[in-house]
Amino acid sequence: MKKTSGKLAKTLTEDLTNYSKILEYSSKLASFDNDNIRFTVDAGVIDRLGNELVARQETAVSELVKNSYDADAVEVSHTFINSADIGGRLIVSDNGEGMNRDQLVNGFMRISSTDKIQNPYSEIFNRKRAGQKRIGLFAVQ
Ligand SMILES: Nc1ncnc2c1ncn2[C@@H]1O[C@H](COP(=O)(O)OP(=O)(O)OP(=O)(O)O)[C@@H](O)[C@H]1O
Ligand SMILES: [Mg+2]
Numbered sequence: 001m002k003k004t005s006g007k008l009a010k011t012l013t014e015d016l017t018n019y020s021k022i023l024e025y026s027s028k029l030a031s032f033d034n035d036n037i038r039f040t041v042d043a044g045v046i047d048r049l050g051n052e053l054v055a056r057q058e059t060a061v062s063e064l065v066k067n068s069y070d071a072d073a074v075e076v077s078h079t080f081i082n083s084a085d086i087g088g089r090l091i092v093s094d095n096g097e098g099m100n101r102d103q104l105v106n107g108f109m110r111i112s113s114t115d116k117i118q119n120p121y122s123e124i125f126n127r128k129r130a131g132q133k134r135i136g137l138f139a140v141q
Contacts, residue, residue, distance in 0.1 A: 004029050011025065068096050
């Protein structure tokens with residue numbers, strides 16, 4: 001444990017933006033805590049849920065269109081670039097309200113509940129928002 005906390009302290013001082021190392025050491029330190037048991041989740045869950053919740057590719061794309069609709073967009077385009085290969089890309093571009101960094105990190109990329117349940121109608125066009133389950137991230141997967 002001392003060795004791990006030393007490594008964590010060193011990374012925090014010398015390599016503050018090495019987030020994967022910081023996460024690795026913090027998680028390892030938490031495993032030494034025998035008095036408390038924490039929930040953990042493996043990144044593989046995203047893969048599994050993606051396949052189970054959104055089995056068809058057409059459904060996955062329609063989830064992305066629904067997100068643009070919910071964001072009051074009137075135009076959306078999806079550009080697939082080598083998307084069948086590792087490192088491929090999917091560019092989603094629409095003229096809706098968009099996301100700032102915080103909304104992207106804590107809204108789209110975080111597995112949690114959706115604020116569309118509290119805000120069921122869109123701001124500009126008063127559209128009844130389709131999103132409810134937070135499966136858009138899995139659709140992308
Ligand atoms: N094209 C977009 N424009 C603006 N915000 C978006 C867009 N796509 C996603 N978001 C934001 O990311 C959040 C998460 O999207 P996600 O599709 O995972 O869940 P949801 O739309 O809330 O519910 P559902 O899973 O039923 O679609 C949305 O609630 C919205 O705030
Ligand atoms: Mg959605």
